[in-house]
Amino acid sequence: MVKLNFDKLNGLVPVVVQDYETGEVLMVAFMNEEAWQKTLETGLAHYYSRTRNTLWQKGSSSGHVQRVKEIYVDCDNDTVLLKVEQVGGAACHTGYRSCFYRKLENGQLKVVGKKVFNPEEVYKK
Numbered sequence: 001m002v003k004l005n006f007d008k009l010n011g012l013v014p015v016v017v018q019d020y021e022t023g024e025v026l027m028v029a030f031m032n033e034e035a036w037q038k039t040l041e042t043g044l045a046h047y048y049s050r051t052r053n054t055l056w057q058k059g060s061s062s063g064h065v066q067r068v069k070e071i072y073v074d075c076d077n078d079t080v081l082l083k084v085e086q087v088g089g090a091a092c093h094t095g096y097r098s099c100f101y102r103k104l105e106n107g108q109l110k111v112v113g114k115k116v117f118n119p120e121e122v123y124k125k
Helices: 033-042
Strands: 013-019 025-031 046-049 054-057 066-073 080-086 102-105 108-111
Touching (some): 025 033, 025 046, 025 080, 033 054
Parallel strands (some): 013 080
Antiparallel strands (some): 013 025, 046 054, 102 108
16 A cells, blocks of 8 residues: 655645546645545545644535545655546535636636535535
């Protein structure tokens, strides 16, 4: 089994997440060792939230889970690329398919993505 190097970023590795079919970059997140193991065990993407200091399964509250199809590891064993099936069509908690839904144009961020869901309805508190 591959051993990731979690030493460089205080126990975390960056994770680039792409759509398995299209190659579209959906998001960038972080994993700790527990998230890595849970992802391998379940086939569903798990991450570590730096703001909440906790493990989380993508889509656990929205239903927009990520089914892992392929895993790539870089040459230094310290960065992961997940190719996923994005269930529900959206990876971004703001309701967009990708977290990269804005493009820099003339010094301004322009929304170029389309909303897939209304986060106020999905994340009712």
